[in-house]
Amino acid sequence: MNIGMLLDMAADGFGDRIVIGHKDEGLSARRLRELAVGGAHLARASEADAILYLAVNGPALPVALFAAARAAVPLVPVNYRLGEEQLDALLANHPRALGIADAEHAGALRRAGLPVRTPAEWLAQAAENAGLAADDEPAQPDAPAALIYTSGTTSAPKGVVLRHRNLVSYVLGTVEFAAADPEEAALVSVPPYHIAAVSNVLTNLYAGRRALTLEQFTPDGWLGLVRRERITNAMVVPTMLARIMDTDGLDRSVPTLRTLAYGGARMPVRVIEAALGAWPHVDFVNAYGLTETSSTITVLGPEEHRRALASDDPVVRARLGSAGLPVPGIELEVRDPFGEVVAPGETGQIWVRGEQVSGEYAGGGPVVDERGFFHTRDQGHVDADGYLHIEGRADDTIIRGAENIAPAEIEDVLLGHPDVLDAVVVGVPDEEWGQRIEAVVVLREGVTVDADALRAQVRGTLRGSRTPERIECWPELPRTPTGKLVRRDVVEALTAEGREAVGRQG
Incomplete structure (x- = not known):
């Protein structure tokens, strides 16, 4: 199974439902599939071996993701905030890519000798080809669906290879098909080169939830958009929630918000306590994951947040700062430097295994041990009930x-x-x-x-x-x-x- 089949299921199951963008002018599931077909024609016509995306988040990203799947090439979302030297070196890895870039970053593609389409031009050209026959050959499950660059302990970004089977496994293991109400809307506040941007396209679509993106975060802007668009589900990084809670004079009312997921870094306990107090009707979810694991591998759910906040038991209370329990299909071990699994409460290095785990970098095979476990390079411990507590990076990142x-x-x-x-x-x-x-x-x-x-x-x-x-x-x-x-x-x-x-x- 490939990620294009997730779009087919959505288009066939609730094709008229708006799934991308504003409710009055967004893309339906069926239209998203049509544009993906048109985009795949563009990729094949240019003999591209990848679709490279160098722009802010928006509707062009999901079209590019699914067009790449239909053309059996990977999507490569690139960090537009890199310095010129780093960006040029990265783009040199993709001399045959079909390039999408906004005006601010188009020069980087031109320096690399790549043709440039703005997001608007990409969508318009995909629309022109949307009526053509879908003559694509579906990507195989082991084919790369995305190549996402992430910096490790050296200055050179590493390309993480995410295959279709990795991403599909993550979606099927964490989301119920068509589970969202027709009025549900999600707000995603991460850049397109972050794994959460790709994973949220897939999970929200599969659930049948309309997804919007926020280009530039400000506390007041985020809150205003949540109210205007009647957002029910949102995702933030801890810094954003801290600013929302710490900025004086804000109208923090979010009457339609049902669920708020956060991740990407450690959440200060004082911030999540303030948020739980300010929004008692909201279900909070802490999601811990990596690019190499196709996003989330452990979750601290809503009731666990509330139970921890109300508890006088220090062990239970400490779970408010934990990353929760592994999601279905994920096995987790905390090991000492010699590879032995440590006892609950003891600090060690975190290793994970599962079908959604890639652990693979461009130019090399999977970086997993003989049992298929991937070293996250984070360290932490699990408590007696299996809740994971992250203590920091095992390396210097x-x-x-x-x-x-x-x-x-x-x-x-x-x-x-x-x-x-x-x-x-x-x-x-x-x-x-x-x-x-x-x-x-x-x-x-x-x-x-x-x-x-x-x-x-x-x-x-x-x-x-x-x-x-x-x-x-x-x-x-x-x-x-x-x-x-x-x-x-x-x-x-x-x-x-x-x-x-x-x-x-x-």
Whole structure:
């Protein structure tokens, strides 16, 4: 089975129902299939081996996803916030792709020698071909459905291969077909290159729920859209919910909202407590997952949220900060560094197995062990009842507002300054972002460098979200005898009591 069959089921089961966009001008399930047929003709006519999407979220994304499935090529949603050098290197991997880009990012495709269609042009051309016969050969279950780039511990993004069977398994294991009421509407507030954007296209469609996207988040804008569009289901990252709860003077009324899912980073307990108090009628769902696992692998459900909030038992109460229990079809183990499963309550590294788990990167085979388990590189523990508690990354990746950031790419920019001899970049705990970026540099003897100038250098090379909020100068960095940085010592020093608080900087 491939993801195109999910669209066929929707078009045949509730074809006239609006499933994408605003209720009065959105796409029905049947029209979405017609546009996917037209888009597949475009892909085949251009002999494309992928459909590359470099634009903000919107109706063009689901059309591209299903057109790619019908053309038996993968969708490649690309992070438009990458620096020019990184973006050019990534696009060089796809010289035969059919490119979709908005005006702001079209230049990157032109530099790569790819033809450019804006999202509006893509939809218009797909519509022109929508009436042609659907002569496509269905993609096989093992064919790649999407290639999503995610940064790990190095500066080079890795392409995660998600095959049709992975995504279909996730949908069938977590969603009931046509379960949504005709009036239900979902608001998705993640960029198109995030796994949640792809998975939410599939799950909302399969459930029969109309889906809208929000390009630019502001607390007031999000709340206003929820009220205007009578949103019943929404998904946010913790930073967004924190801003909604922390901003003074907001009208936080959300009379139609039934369910709010969150994920992508650790949710501060104080924020979820405030949200549960502000919206007692809303069902909260904490979803933990990775790109490599086709999205969600554990869930903390609505009743578990309420039970934890009301409980005096510290074990139950602690579950409010947990990632919940594995979804159907997922096996989870917490292991020590030697590969042995640890006892409940003991910290270890998290490994998962299941049909939805890809664990595969472009250019190589699946990165799983001999039993088929994938190492998430997160660490944590399970309690006596199997609830998973995430304690952080097993590697050095910084997670800022649900975005994975590799310290090495920032360190390389800092080390490019002629007076910087050594540099380390770490993530330190932050209530709003989950982690904030801070750096320490070692300068040449006798020189001084303005920290703001170093920050400007990072911002000019990468972008704002990768710019350290604070840069300090030390005489030396803590290293082992073999030269390895002891990052935990840096974090401890930067977060020591009595240090001056960090002010927010751009």
